[in-house]
Amino acid sequence: MNRTVFGIIGGGWRAEFYMRIARALPGHFAVGAALLREPAKARAFTERWGVPAVSELSAYLERAGAAGCAFSVVCVSRDASGGLLAALAEAGHPALAETPPAPDLAGLLELWSRTGPAARIQVAEQYAYQPMHAARLALAGSGRLGAVTQAQISAAHDYHGVSLIRRLLGIGFEDAEIRAREFAFPLIQGPDRSGPPRSETQVLSKQLLATLDFGDRLGVYDFAKDQYFSWVRGNRMLIRGDRGEITDERAVWLEAFDAPAYAELRRIDAGHGGNLEGFFLQGIVGGSEWLYRNPFGPARLSDDELAVAESLRRMASYTAGGPPFYSLAEGCQDQYLALAMRRAAAEDRAVITARQPWAEPPSR
Missing domain, CATH: 3.30.360 (Dihydrodipicolinate Reductase; domain 2)
Structure with missing residues (x-):
């Protein structure tokens, strides 16, 4: 069995799922580097999990490269996620994005304009x-x-x-x-x-x-x-x-x-x-x-940890040349429809969705 090493960006409640999974499945996964914006939190993360953590993206990418990280899991707030995903894409570094990839339609459109279909981004939609x-x-x-x-x-x-x-x-x-x-x-x-x-x-x-x-x-x-x-x-x-x-x-x-x-x-x-x-x-x-x-x-x-582990397994396959499993386009579409539901409720009227730039040909 080949073990996949990945990096993690963020250290909150959701990031801990990935850390627990790596600890429970040492033959499958290991975490090689971490990025937390606040230096004190980065030090606390290293003390708790034994993973080198830094607070600057450039230093993180250097550590991730040295540790052989195949990709990074982006586990930050929805407001911060889009900018980090775009920066990783521009650096040529594969990313597995926690949901949602952006907080609103403007954020989704900006993220897509900066990344597009060529970026090696998949979404950890585990359900x-x-x-x-x-x-x-x-x-x-x-x-x-x-x-x-x-x-x-x-x-x-x-x-x-x-x-x-x-x-x-x-x-x-x-x-x-x-x-x-x-x-x-x-x-x-x-x-x-x-x-x-x-x-x-x-x-x-x-x-x-x-x-x-x-x-x-x-x-x-x-x-x-x-x-x-x-x-x-x-x-x-x-x-x-x-x-x-x-x-x-x-x-x-x-x-x-x-x-x-x-x-x-x-x-x-x-x-x-x-x-x-x-x-x-x-x-x-x-x-x-x-x-x-x-x-x-x-x-x-x-069950949710098993599902997240499956997302990690598929991401490892994807970065090794395997097929995509949940594209950024799909993640954007999920959030777009969810936002439309909220809008329909808030405005008490039917909302008709429109085709967005990330849309691919109809499934059938």
Whole structure:
């Protein structure tokens, strides 16, 4: 197994995912250099993770080159991301961008004008690689459901949710008519990034409902950010084709017009009932078929960490001459559609999207 060395720019909450993954999978990944703008934070990062960290881009690129970094992961705020991605592209250094690549349409357009399709930038849009989503995508793409025409997604916010909708529907850069409304409902506060709640507190949970009408295919977005941590707010998925559908972790399709088939999408873990392989996800099965197999066992990683690790694996392949897996153009389109949803809700009217400079030919 060849180990991939990469660099990381940023040291916040999201950057720690990459550091944990590299630590859990030392045979797959290593971090060779880090860039944090504040010298004190750079020193603290080095002390915590044992990775040389600097606070100037020129010094970082020198260290990354000396360490043999194949690419850099850009894990900074959306306001700072575009400038760093453009600078890396101008230096000829491949980058894996955390989402979104820019905060607004003006930022997306400026970034694209500075980089374009030639820049070696891919986007760490990991949701399609989370095990259960990957299994759903595999089943939806198998043809069993027929032509998939509807995806109702309540599993991720903004551009992440849009990404799942586009992938499930086979949408590339087609225009959409978007309608949306935002609601707020009381909710007892649950955990957050800092841990469990310390007392009972009622908060307002903001929920965005949107329809993305692509003409012959429909996306429905429904999400409240509390779903990421709340104990009492779950996720929901519905994917429909003319021959079947997937509802959360249940699937049904027609083998023939008079012969429906049924399957449960089931997680298979090692380590239960006296099994001594370790405790980790082995994969997802649907009926008797493996729809997803975990390539990173026996490491103990969450579903999102497995998905981020898959993005790293694909980026390593891409920088070695392999195919692109999530282009900057796709990342820009996800954010553009997410911004259009927010605009439709704020202005209480339908928003018709327009073709942007990064758009590639229609997917079909």
